[in-house]
Amino acid sequence: MSSTVSRPLVVDLDGTLVATDTLHEAATAFLTHSPLGVFRLAGWLRRGKAHLKAELAARTELDASVLPYRGDVLTWLEAEQSNGRRLVLATASAAWQAQAVADQLGIFHEVIATADGVNLKGSAKREVLVERFGERGFDYLGDHGADLSVWGAAATGHVVVGARRSLAERVGRVTEVGMVFPSPEGRLRALGSLLRPYQWVKNALVLVPLFTAQRLDDASAVLQMLLAVVAFCLVASSVYVLNDLADVVHDRHHPRKRLRPFASGRVGLLTGWMLWPALAVVGFGLSVAFLPALFVAALAAYLVLTTAYTFRLKRQPVLDVVVLGLLYTSRIVAGAAAIDVELSMWLLTFSMFFFLSLALTKRVNELTRIRRTMGQVGVQVRGRGYVETDLELLSSYGVASSVAAVVIFSLYVDDPKTSVLYDTPELLWCGVPVLLAWLMRVWLLAHRGTMDEDPIIFATRDRASLVAALLVVAVFVAAKVVTM
Known part of the structure; x- marks a missing residue:
């Protein structure tokens, strides 16, 4: 020896x-x-x-x-x-x-x-x-x-x-x-991925009131909105970091999420505990310095709600998807507060049902994959409050929410107040079948288990979804500029 x-x-x-x-x-x-x-x-x-x-x-x-x-x-x-x-x-x-x-x-x-x-x-x-x-x-x-x-x-x-x-x-x-x-190698890249910049596309919802209020020609409002989006991205990223900290053990059991920076060890947990409050402080500092107090309040409400979701609410079945719908809608509310415009109940109600439907697709997609990969009845989703047998019930909730969103959009088109905003409001009806077809396709893919877990991110990479979005935008532009 x-x-x-x-x-x-x-x-x-x-x-x-x-x-x-x-x-x-x-x-x-x-x-x-x-x-x-x-x-x-x-x-x-x-x-x-x-x-x-x-x-x-x-x-x-x-x-x-x-x-x-x-x-x-x-x-x-x-x-x-x-x-x-x-x-x-x-x-x-x-x-x-x-x-x-x-x-x-x-x-x-x-x-x-x-x-x-x-x-x-x-x-x-x-x-x-x-x-x-x-x-x-x-x-x-x-x-x-x-x-x-x-x-x-x-x-x-x-x-x-x-x-x-x-x-x-x-x-x-x-x-x-x-x-x-x-x-x-790649620690700097791992730090950047902690912020989940690909998720920032969701914060484009902050801009929705700028379009619905038809203030694109207002340079001051546009600047306010851009600052609001930056602040929201910083605060949202702080919560993503916090969420990854809270989910680190669950992520290590997930075939894909185990590669995340904290779960894989590419970034230390202590770094995360220093990073997330720093991002939140910068985001709120920007808001307090340049944006209205109502926006700061809306941003604070978003932070409180999403933190509660991270630590408690995401493990509560049904409540978790309702909260996700609220978090999407809160971005629109914050955008309205940033430029001080009134939101219509049509928009708020449509947003809640629309995003509730998309939140439910995430859970249905997870349960579909579990059913196919594990082949066991009643398997619990790790870190969630659902079991595999909830799949059909959640699907019914989601499809019903999709239909409700389309009905609300139809009622908005038929509202006499809408005719004041558009030269040819009848053209808005063209958006109804596009929206309905897209939602039904999303649910079809969710049932097949072939859609990414986050439908918003999926939509940004899916050609059919991008075409549908362009068609809806074209319908609104045509309704505004075309005179019949």
């Missing part, structure tokens, strides 16, 4: 074996279930990190089966273990978390972790390892400069390069450098 194989290989956990921080995982799980618990976290932290970890240990669980393990590191460790190498997991994570990981992987012979009020990090970890294995009696694999003292006591230092690419050079000054695992 070589001297290398005879020496135990000590492996760090956070940032090394997994591309996340287990303390942040536990804190996120705690805050997701108890948002006001942030004050308790601060109190526990004042008594030291070891105390914080112990308190979180009593209140949270770690699903080690879906943690974002570093594939290159894990493959190497498995090879070392199969060659007879003794692997030791030594981490500042709480003992219960470290043991959960060790049990999941089954390659570690020993676990050394934070316990009994001692935070096993830096010099504290060095002392324990030297006492256990002796000076230069072990090799160490880590990823953070805080462990330089540990590397200094190791025979060989293996390095996972994180944010600081000079780490391997620093390790080389205190011990011989062995394996160096590069940091995954």
Whole structure:
């Protein structure tokens, strides 16, 4: 047996074996279930990190089966273990978390972790390892400069390069450098994807009152609306970040969502907890500085409602889709507040039924895919309040809402007040079959399970949907400019 194989290989956990921080995982799980618990976290932290970890240990669980393990590191460790190498997991994570990981992987012979009020990090970890294995009696694999003292006591230092690419050079000054695992690329792109810029198309609904009030020739109103859209995009992105934080464990169980930045570990959870309030502050700062108080109030109402949806309401069946419909409609309300125009009840009522129908397509699409892929009766949608057998009932709700939206649009066309706004209001009837055909097609695709989960995003990439949208716009323009 070589001297290398005879020496135990000590492996760090956070940032090394997994591309996340287990303390942040536990804190996120705690805050997701108890948002006001942030004050308790601060109190526990004042008594030291070891105390914080112990308190979180009593209140949270770690699903080690879906943690974002570093594939290159894990493959190497498995090879070392199969060659007879003794692997030791030594981490500042709480003992219960470290043991959960060790049990999941089954390659570690020993676990050394934070316990009994001692935070096993830096010099504290060095002392324990030297006492256990002796000076230069072990090799160490880590990823953070805080462990330089540990590397200094190791025979060989293996390095996972994180944010600081000079780490391997620093390790080389205190011990011989062995394996160096590069940091995954694309972190900046992952940060950008957290904002979900493709979702900003929904915020174009803020512009609807500008068109319905026929104020496109008002430069001041147009500028106000553009500022309102920017503010809404910032605040909406802050909620998307918060939603991904709250859903990180559920996302890891999803075949597609597991690739999201937090779920995959490409962006740390702590970064998210700093990013989402910063985006909200900038969005509200812009609103307070340049937009009417009513818009600020509408934006605040949107933030409150969508935050409640993130933490509670999305798990309440039926209520969740009603809230989604309200969130779409709230964008139109905010747009009206931005330029101080009155919204018609026709528009508000149509919007509510129309977007309620689209929200229901999301759930029907999810349930259809579950029914086809799992083939089991009564399967629960993870993170939602629905079961597979709700599919037919939700479909009936959605189709009924679609028909109601088309009927409301027809009544709007027939309203005498509409003739005041358009030179040839009769042409608006041409939009009725287009709208009805598009909604029925959306429901057909939802039942087939071939539509993206978000129908608005689907519509921006679907040729038939784009043609339908252009036809409806052309109908409104013709009704305004054509005289018969």
